[in-house]
Amino acid sequence: xxxKILVFSLLLFSLILFGCEFNNxxxxxxxxxxMKYQNNSxxxxxxxxxxxxxxxxxxxxxxKYKEVFLKQYQDLKYEIKDEKIDGNTAEVTxxxxxxxxxxxxxxxxxxxxxxxxxFNTNGIFDNNKVLEYKIKxxxxxxxxxxxxxxxxxxxxxxxxxxxxxxxxxxxxxxGTYAH
Numbered sequence: 001x002x003x004k005i006l007v008f009s010l011l012l013f014s015l016i017l018f019g020c021e022f023n024n025x026x027x028x029x030x031x032x033x034x035m036k037y038q039n040n041s042x043x044x045x046x047x048x049x050x051x052x053x054x055x056x057x058x059x060x061x062x063x064k065y066k067e068v069f070l071k072q073y074q075d076l077k078y079e080i081k082d083e084k085i086d087g088n089t090a091e092v093t094x095x096x097x098x099x100x101x102x103x104x105x106x107x108x109x110x111x112x113x114x115x116x117x118x119f120n121t122n123g124i125f126d127n128n129k130v131l132e133y134k135i136k137x138x139x140x141x142x143x144x145x146x147x148x149x150x151x152x153x154x155x156x157x158x159x160x161x162x163x164x165x166x167x168x169x170x171x172x173x174x175g176t177y178a179h
Contacts, residue, residue: 026090026153027083029160033151034094037073037173044073051174061131068138072099072175081148088155093148100145101138101175108134145179147172 023032036044048069052062075098082093112119112130119129149172152163171177 024158024160025083026085026092026151026160027080029153029162030080030092030094030151031078033162034076034078034096037076040070040073045070048073051170058128058131061128061135064135065131068101068135069174071139072101073173075099076173090153090155090160092151092153094151095146095148096172097144097146098173098175099138099141100143101141102145102178103143104137104141105134105176108137145175147177147179149173 048066051069052066055065057065077097079095080092081095082091084091112133116125119126119133121129149169151165151169153160154163155161165173168177
């Protein structure tokens with residue numbers, strides 16, 4: 001009986017030890033990050049709040065604008081293509097597929113430029129009409145685009161961490177990267 005308990009305890013300890021090590025790989029860290037986007041985690045939601053505020057969107061439209069990107073994140077698809085480890089640094093190459101908001105925003109800008117009268121209220125250009133139109137078009141975006149992102153990671157105290165994402169990497173995740 002003692003042998004069974006000892007074997008079970010060693011097996012359980014091994015599973016915990018190797019389970020923690022298994023999740024501490026560069027690839028697993030990138031997968032975890034991308035899943036946080038797909039699941040609209042609290043940290044991603046806060047990042048999105050900061051992004052929406054930086055866009056200086058009228059507060060009346062911030063929630064609708066945020067919904068556009070939450071949909072983007074939920075529908076994000078990814079595939080890990082490669083992992084390269086060099087000592088305490090690593091690169092994980094992922095291919096992501098997202099809605100092509102860059103294309104939609106370009107089309108919206110062109111449309112607004114060519115149809116300015118549609119966005120007037122009492123003869124004055126109305127930014128809220130522009131925002132409503134932009135949000136409607138982004139919400140209806142069906143086209144997707146594929147980007148490649150190389151995530152850089154650093155190992156600190158035996159734990160892999162993803163380096164801060166660049167503006168380009170964030171734009172790819174948002175689907176707004178100029179291609």
